[in-house]
Amino acid sequence: MYGQVALRDRIVRVKLVQRTLEFHVEGNSVIYRRVIDGNLEYECEVVSTEAMFIEPVAPIFTPKRLTHFILVEFTNNVVLPPESSTSGYTRIPVDIAVFAVKGEEYKVIDVFSENKVKYALYGPKNEGVIARYYKSRFSHEVEGLEYFKEAIVPLEVINSHDKWVKFTQVLLDANMLNFYYEHSGKACTQKVKVEVTSDSSAVVEYSKEDVKGMYKARKPLKLTLFMPSFRRTEMMWGI
Amino acid sequence: MEAFHQVYEFLSKMFSMVTLEKIVAALIVFIVGFMLAYGLRRIVYRVTYKVAPLHLAKSLANLVYYVIIAIALITVLAVFGVDVTGLVIAGGIIGIVLGFASQTIVSNLLAGIFLYWDKPFKPGDPVCIDNVAGIVDEISILSTRVQTWDGVYVRIPNEKVFTTTIVNYGRMPVRRVELKTSIAYREDFEKALEVIRRLVEEHPLVLAKPEPVIFVSELGSDGVEITIQVWAPTSEWINVKRELLWLIKKELTKAGIEIPFPQRDVWFRSPLEVRVIEEKKSK
Numbered sequence: 045m046y047g048q049v050a051l052r053d054r055i056v057r058v059k060l061v062q063r064t065l066e067f068h069v070e071g072n073s074v075i076y077r078r079v080i081d082g083n084l085e086y087e088c089e090v091v092s093t094e095a096m097f098i099e100p101v102a103p104i105f106t107p108k109r110l111t112h113f114i115l116v117e118f119t120n121n122v123v124l125p126p127e128s129s130t131s132g133y134t135r136i137p138v139d140i141a142v143f144a145v146k147g148e149e150y151k152v153i154d155v156f157s158e159n160k161v162k163y164a165l166y167g168p169k170n171e172g173v174i175a176r177y178y179k180s181r182f183s184h185e186v187e188g189l190e191y192f193k194e195a196i197v198p199l200e201v202i203n204s205h206d207k208w209v210k211f212t213q214v215l216l217d218a219n220m221l222n223f224y225y226e227h228s229g230k231a232c233t234q235k236v237k238v239e240v241t242s243d244s245s246a247v248v249e250y251s252k253e254d255v256k257g258m259y260k261a262r263k264p265l266k267l268t269l270f271m272p273s274f275r276r277t278e279m280m281w282g283i
Numbered sequence: 284m285e286a287f288h289q290v291y292e293f294l295s296k297m298f299s300m301v302t303l304e305k306i307v308a309a310l311i312v313f314i315v316g317f318m319l320a321y322g323l324r325r326i327v328y329r330v331t332y333k334v335a336p337l338h339l340a341k342s343l344a345n346l347v348y349y350v351i352i353a354i355a356l357i358t359v360l361a362v363f364g365v366d367v368t369g370l371v372i373a374g375g376i377i378g379i380v381l382g383f384a385s386q387t388i389v390s391n392l393l394a395g396i397f398l399y400w401d402k403p404f405k406p407g408d409p410v411c412i413d414n415v416a417g418i419v420d421e422i423s424i425l426s427t428r429v430q431t432w433d434g435v436y437v438r439i440p441n442e443k444v445f446t447t448t449i450v451n452y453g454r455m456p457v458r459r460v461e462l463k464t465s466i467a468y469r470e471d472f473e474k475a476l477e478v479i480r481r482l483v484e485e486h487p488l489v490l491a492k493p494e495p496v497i498f499v500s501e502l503g504s505d506g507v508e509i510t511i512q513v514w515a516p517t518s519e520w521i522n523v524k525r526e527l528l529w530l531i532k533k534e535l536t537k538a539g540i541e542i543p544f545p546q547r548d549v550w551f552r553s554p555l556e557v558r559v560i561e562e563k564k565s566k
Contacts, residue, residue: 107487110516160485163516164492165457174456174516177491 046192046225047259049096058098060192060229061158065142067096076142076153088153093144096153099261100138100195100231102218103176105155113175113277114216115166116197118182122211124203124240132201133187135180135194136216137161138223138231143262152264158193166215167281175215182211191229197221198232203240209283211246214238217277220250224258232258240283248277301363309359316355324348335399339424387442388425394445395424403449411450412439457490458520460513462528465506467541472499472507475540482530483513488523490514506543 049056049067051074056067063085068075074093078086090096104112114136124130137159143150164177181187186196197216203209216236225231235251252275254260324344332340361367399422404410408419410429417431427444429437452458466475476497483495493514500510511531515523535542 108519110518161487162491163488164490165514166492169457169493170455172456174490 045227046098046100046229046231046261047227049098051096060140061190063156063158065098074144078154078156086154086156090144090153093146095145097143097145097150097262099141099143099259100192100223100225101141101155101261101264102221102223103137103139103157103159103161103178104218105139105141105264106157107161110163111174111176112218113166113173114218114221115164115175115177115213116216117164117177117179117213118211119179120181120183122182122201124201124209124211126203126206126208129200129202132182132184132199134182134197134199134214135178135189136197136233137176137178137193138195140192141262141264150262155264166213166279172281173215176218189230191231195223195231195233198235200235200237201240202237205240205242207243209240209243211238211240211283213283214246214248215277215279216248217250220275220277222254222263223261224255225261226258230258231261238279238283244280244282246279246283248279250275305362305364309362312358312362313355316351316358320348320351320355323351335396339396339399342424387440391425391441394441395422395426398422398427398441398445404451404454408454409452411452412444413447415439452520453517455517457493457514458517460489460511460515460520460524460527462511462513462524462531463500463508464511464528464531464535465503465508465543466535467506467543470507470540474538475509475535478534478538478540479509479511479531482527482534483511486513486523486527486530488515488519489527490516505545 045058049058049065051067051069054069056069058065058067062080064079066075066077066079068077072092074090074096076088076090076096077084102112103114104110116134116136118134122130122132137157139155139157141152142154144153162177163174165172166175167173182199189196199214201211203211214236221233221236223231223233232255234253234255237249237251238246239249240246324347327347328340328344331343335343357367357370360370404419404422406419406421410416410419412427412429415429415431415437417429417435417437420428420430420436422428424441426438426440429439431437464479466472479497480495483489483497489495490513495511495513497509497511499507501508511527513523513527532542
């Protein structure tokens with residue numbers, strides 16, 4: 045489950061995909077353990093926390109923080125005529141974060157992923173960017189979402205170019221993505237608009253509107269404090 | 284006693300020239316000079332720090348400050364009637380002497396400025412400068428300091444940095460890792476390739492794009508040589524290289540694929556005589 049962990053019992057176990065998260069309440073401390081196949085992967089003691097939350101975050105923290113970009117390559121290509129648009133969905137991987145919360149303040153105590161991680165270079169070797177790489181379909185309906193592993197990205201693709209274009213990939217800036225979740229494990233981001241400006245470039249814009257009916261996930265602090273907040277991403281090296 | 288008398292006479296002469304007007308004028312000259320120096324130092328710093336490194340901006344601002352202070356002091360002496368012609372000439376000569384003496388310093392300084400514009404590296408970059416490999420620690424106006432891989436601190440004059448070959452390992456976002464392994468001729472090449480391909484695909488830090496390349500690079504005397512070329516984020520290059528080679532060895536062994544070692548068949552031109560010596564076992 046995503047959301048607040050009910051720390052009423054002495055031991056709370058939350059089963060995700062491969063991993064189980066254990067919260068042992070001892071006095072005013074909570075011993076947090078991440079376990080996989082009975083083996084302890086990570087342990088942390090949190091003192092005097094008011095609440096603990098399990099929430100989806102951008103897939104850029106594991107195994108190392110190398111980038112803030114996510115490159116989704118479509119397994120199916122989308123071809124758009126000049127001055128046209130389409131809407132659909134794609135999926136991106138998520139990392140899972142455990143937050144300790146006290147009042148307004150929170151701290152990430154663990155981030156992990158239930159996905160296989162892969163990176164790719166977007167752009168040329170001398171000036172491209174490293175991005176978390178994921179293959180996914182562009183579809184008109186939400187399909188095949190893997191809970192605790194993926195999040196849905198609602199996409200609006202507009203072809204402003206005066207020629208036919210083939211849309212094969214999208215580069216997303218994780219700093220600009222907000223994540224929303226349901227307790228069941230379903231996750232999604234806000235709407236993302238992709239305006240194709242030529243046969244090899246596009247501008248990605250991120251909606252400011254929250255997704256209704258879902259909980260908004262916290263953002264790990266580092267993402268919001270030190271990153272410049274441009275609400276658009278330029279795709280200069282291929283679409 | 285004679286020297287004391289001379290100093291006394293000089294001071295008496297000096298003080299006889301001092302009048303209230305001259306003191307006021309000298310004070311005004313000095314204060315104006317000081318304010319001018321102070322103000323210009325700030326202006327020069329504010330203008331240059333935007334376009335030049337901080338240390339360069341500070342040095343330029345200080346240079347302007349001290350030159351103006353020196354001019355103000357000379358003017359003050361002139362106000363008191365001291366003949367500064369000799370001082371200026373002496374200053375000129377000292378300047379020429381210093382100029383010759385500081386040729387290296389000036390060339391290092393200029394090289395530092397050119398390096399700033401050229402920007403072949405920045406602090407934190409892994410580099411090899413004049414056969415010194417390591418991480419750039421600091422780039423100052425006169426020298427570049429490099430911390431070598433084994434933790435030795437090396438100071439390289441900028442003049443040398445400017446004229447030598449610089450290799451910057453961290454400039455590009457990605458770097459290629461090339462590994463070589465070989466398998467015995469009797470082994471199943473397709474199977475070996477499959478094992479290596481799976482490892483490359485599963486390694487999170489091996490980039491999916493640019494795509495990895497795995498190929499037979501040589502039919503060697505000891506075995507079939509396989510070359511693996513993968514791309515990794517520059518910061519992770521060494522980790523990928525270390526991990527992948529070990530994983531390849533481990534997984535090939537696990538799959539029962541023999542990694543051959545050099546073997547030689549030795550042929551003797553004349554037949555070898557073998558003498559067998561029987562040894563009696565002692566009871």
